[in-house]
Amino acid sequence: MTRILITPRSLTSDPPVELDRLAANGFEPIFSTPGEMPDEAELLRLVPGCVGWLAGVEPVSEAVIEAASELRVISRNGTGVDSLPLELLRRKGIALERAVGANATGVAELAVGLMLSCCRHLPEISKGVAAGGWPRRRGREIEGSTIGIVGMGAIGGKVASVVSALGARVLAMDPARPPLGLLGGAVRYAGLDEVVRNADFLTLHCPQPEDGRPIIHAETLERMKRGAIVINTARAALVDEEAMLEALDQGRISHYATDVFSVEPPKSLALAAHRNVIATSHIGGLTDGSVSRATDAAVENLLKHLVRDHAAA
Template identity: 30%
Template sequence: MNKKVFITSRSFGQVSDRPLKILSQNNIEYDFKSKPSLLEEKDFLNVIDKYDALIVGADKITEKVIEKGKNLKIICKHGTGVDNIDLNAAKKNNVCVTNVAGVNSDAVADTTFGLIIDIARRLSYASNIVKCGEWTKVIGVDVHNKTLGIIGFGAIGKKVAKRALGFDMKVIAYDPFINKLPDNYDKVQLSGFQYILKNSDFLTLHIPLNKGTRNLIDEPQMSIMKKGSFIINASRGGIINEDALYKNIINGHLAGAGLDVVEKEPAKGNPLLKLDNVVILPHIASYSKEAIDSVSTTCSWNVVKKLNNETPDNIIV
């Protein structure tokens, strides 16, 4: 009997048929979820016992789902963040969890730097003015020669740093898991968390969401940031306290924000949407054609490897 994988990520295989061919050529059958919205626990519980593998997007994979998946061997995150998967339950039930760390880092870094330029020069705001029939000159601020603070110096943080250095920015970085930077990042200054907050013109976040990072950037942290500085978040909603962000932008302490993610997605009703100096994207930082195809292909190969008793890449647990 062929093995089966359930695919819930909407972007999986949307660029090319290569990821699906990898599965088929290795005698692995696949099903896609039947509705466009995120699946709930009950949706998984109704079908999970039929599958040997999952390829998931943002759908929440709970302990109950993992425990009922008697044939489940691997959960592949079609992305990087695994905060929607119960890792403890996976480990307890001997289910492998993988992600695609590093595979989509260039796409996310490009989006991050796009947000930096956008909010600095107020490009989206200016474009909207023109579309409304006006021709008002909008004044922004320069990006070059400014200080970029990077929280989290993993694969994406490093790629963002390279782009920033190309704009003659001073780059300072904080990562609690790094004591020394690689030699090819000698122009980046490794600094403490408080120093980053106090000295950055632009603060960008590239860290996972967990108990230690939820509301990491809250009122106390924003209060010591430079007046007129910007926050960029292309990692996970929930790392920034959005109420505090709204307050600090309204009172003029912060100049604006560029967000690919918010705590509650979709962002309908979010008060930040009303602010002209805030750009919010629909969680698309990794959505380039090249990145999606690479991520999908990596997930397919991870499923193939695990179901053939080989070691997949990017194992989390």
Template identity: 30%
Template sequence: MASKDVLVTARFFDDDAKQLLRDHGLRVVTADVPYDGVDSVISPAMHVALESAVAWVIGIAPVTRELLDRYPRMVALARRGVGYDTIDVDAVRSARRLLTNTPGGNEPSVADHAIGLMLGVAKRLVESHERARAGNWTVLVGTELYGKTVGLVGLGRIARQIVKRLKGFDVRVLAFDVTRDGAYAAEAGVEYVTLEELLTRSDIVSLHAPLTAQTRHLLDEPAITRMKRGAIVINTARGELIDDAALLSALQSGQLGGAGLDVVGSERDPALLPITEKLLSLPNVLCTPHAAGSSREGLARSNLLAAQCVIAAIEGRAVPAQCIVADGRSH
């Protein structure tokens, strides 16, 4: 294979990770990923780079069967991050390519962010800050995280990091997951419950599930109606897990006490932008731009791990097993 180009379209791919690739004889080629308000798109510059690339470090770019067929040189795709719902995994496998991700890279950062959203909404930090900026120093009464019941929808790596951080708040932790790890739950003091029970008992519901056909709009109008009046919703996973229209209605009516959102539905569906704007106008909504995993430390860990996966794949060495999403190379 003559080409040793590695295309990097993941934003904030730092110099240390680039140098690691270069130290192994690889040429780093970068290209910006345009964003059209619905999803990222493949730019002309990216198409040119993909012609010679043997590997691709991906951020949010979509990967389709057609794209893979068009660029047969590429043997490895390294997703810088954990979620891969923009990638056709079956196509990767059938095209005899390797797809990896970077578990463990940004999990502490996302967990920190989720706790920050819980505290920010409960303590009404945005409202208080905006009032102070306007010269209004009236005290707003918030609520404590201490002693509350927190429900985690999904109990994977990020959620388990959150469990560690919640211990200092003396909360009761409930969890719903399609698979259960009884030994971990017993050790960590987590109680597995049904989704319905989690919704009815929790003061704070935090979403950590992957986006699938089954989890899309997991929190819809009936589910939100079952929640405690005044409960808080936190979402650092995928915007499509929540029916944003139902969320908006529940916040406006007072059914829910607030929401901390790092992701929203309009991130991929521009038709939902009016709903997002209304959510942002509410004083009890704290929203960040899908930034939970974007800490300096988390990005550095993820970048290095993605680079290591690419190097191992190109050099024919074993790729870390925990990073492999799909591997069709042996077929």
């Protein structure tokens, strides 16, 4: 059988039925360590002989791609490609496919859930009640607030739809300015500086800039409203974690809620365990619906490239 490497943690820990199509088409799925992000050594061990790769967010070095002598296509079960050596893939003629929008609902719902959790201090209050206390902290409401959204793709658009229905004003920044459709009366496009300065909540749904610099850094945080809330369900590199920690300590930022860290799980808990941080373990797309849609799309993209070649072999 011809091998296909499977590395997303959501698929190796509990392989969904959508992967059965690979075996049905004559391919042998090869899994990395269940539930763990593979490192370079494991990828170097597994990738030789694989013609396809259903990849997650694990960093992929040029050495791994060089070792993948038979690789024809990498199919992401999401949209981000920041962890891949794109120029080398182009030079070697390895196709790259993405499951665009497949996990948008799961990620968008988590982002809104994190906003609400910050507003109502839910982790703190839940722990207090569980410990026998009766904590009562005054919260804040989304209605009447300004939500800044950076990135108005499938995820950002869903977040805008929900928060506008809750009565928030939405300022959005996206260089492509995709058509707003039914959201046209609820969302206004603006530059990043205007969004940052006016947002009561700032939520990130964009790729990493090409220069690799964070969007949210010390100067950005200085320009934000005192007491603003920042939500990051996109990429850890969008936020300067040290600058965010300082802003939280000084009370300039009320809360930071993040589903992503520069190292996962984080080795330092200075940020993750901060009293005003809600940290989740990269679960944005980890819902039944999102996993099913993303896996189905990723498998379809693999077969699109490989079935004809496999049949002819």
